[in-house]
Amino acid sequence: MSPLPDPSFNHHHGGEAAIDLHSIRTFLRQWFRDPVKMASVTPSGRQLTRMMVAQLPADCSRVVELGAGTGVFTRALLDAGIAPSQLLVVEINPDLSDFLRDRFPRVPVACADARHLDTLAAERGLLADGKLDAVVSGLGMLSMSSELRCEILRAAFAALGDDGRFIQFTYGPFSPVRRREREALGLRMHRAGFAPRNLPPATVYVYQRSRSHEVASVRRPPRG
Numbered sequence: 527m528s529p530l531p532d533p534s535f536n537h538h539h540g541g542e543a544a545i546d547l548h549s550i551r552t553f554l555r556q557w558f559r560d561p562v563k564m565a566s567v568t569p570s571g572r573q574l575t576r577m578m579v580a581q582l583p584a585d586c587s588r589v590v591e592l593g594a595g596t597g598v599f600t601r602a603l604l605d606a607g608i609a610p611s612q613l614l615v616v617e618i619n620p621d622l623s624d625f626l627r628d629r630f631p632r633v634p635v636a637c638a639d640a641r642h643l644d645t646l647a648a649e650r651g652l653l654a655d656g657k658l659d660a661v662v663s664g665l666g667m668l669s670m671s672s673e674l675r676c677e678i679l680r681a682a683f684a685a686l687g688d689d690g691r692f693i694q695f696t697y698g699p700f701s702p703v704r705r706r707e708r709e710a711l712g713l714r715m716h717r718a719g720f721a722p723r724n725l726p727p728a729t730v731y732v733y734q735r736s737r738s739h740e741v742a743s744v745r746r747p748p749r750g
C-alpha cells in the first residue's frame with residue numbers, strides 16, 4: 527500500500543488542532559442528540575486508531591468503513607494507503623455524513639444504515655473486481671440488538687472475500703459479537719489488542735470466517 531494522503535484534509539479548518547476541536551464539538555453535539563447510536567462522547571484516540579488500522583490484511587485495497595463519526599479511522603485508512611476510490615464510508619447520521627463529505631471530498635460517503643453495506647458496496651462498484659479485504663467498524667455494537675448485529679455481520683461477510691476481516695473495537699470486557707452469534711454466522715475471532723489510553727479504554731477484535739465453515743463450503747457435495 528502506498529501512502530496517499532487526502533489533500534483536502536487541512537484546507538477547510540486550518541490545521542490539526544483546529545480540526546480536532548471542530549471534530550470534538552461536532553461529535554459531542556451529535557452525542558447529545560442520539561447517545562445510543564453515537565455510543566461514545568468523543569472520537570477514538572490515536573492509540574485505538576493505530577491498533578484498528580494495524581489489523582488490515584497485507585495488500586489490503588478494498589475497504590468499507592462503518593460508523594465513521596468525524597472520520598478519525600477514515601483519515602488513518604487514507605494515510606495507510608487505501609485509495610479514496612477503494613474506500614466506502616457508511617454513516618447513518620446525516621450531519622456527520624455531510625461533515626465527512628466536506629472533510630474527505632474524494633471518499634464516497636453513504637448516509638445509510640450499515641446493515642445494507644453489501645448492497646451499497648455493490649452499487650458503488652466496489653465489488654466489481656473482487657470482494658472486500660476489510661470492514662473497519664466504529665459502530666457501537668454493544669448498544670445494538672443481537673438481531674441488528676447479526677444482520678450487519680451477515681451483510682459484511684457477504685461482501686468480504688474468503689480471508690476478509692471485520693475489525694471492531696469495544697469498550698466492554700468481552701467480544702461484542704457473542705459466542706452463539708459467532709457460531710450461528712460461522713465466524714472465528716481473535717482479540718487483537720487493548721488500547722488503555724483511549725477514552726474510554728477499548729479492545730480491538732478481528733472476526734473472520736471460521737476454518738470449519740470454509741472446509742464445509744469447499745466440501746459441499748456436487749449437485750445431482
Ligand SMILES: C[S@@+](CC[C@H](N)C(=O)[O-])C[C@H]1O[C@@H](n2cnc3c(N)ncnc32)[C@H](O)[C@@H]1O
Pocket residue numbers: 563564565566568569570592593594595596597598599616617618619622638639640641663664665666
Ligand atoms: C462510537 S461512534 C464512532 C465514530 C468513529 N468511528 C470513531 O471511532 O471516533 C459510532 C458511529 O456509528 C454511527 N452509527 C450508529 N449506528 C449506525 C448504523 N446502523 N449504520 C451506520 N452508522 C451507524 C453513529 O452515527 C456514530 O457516528
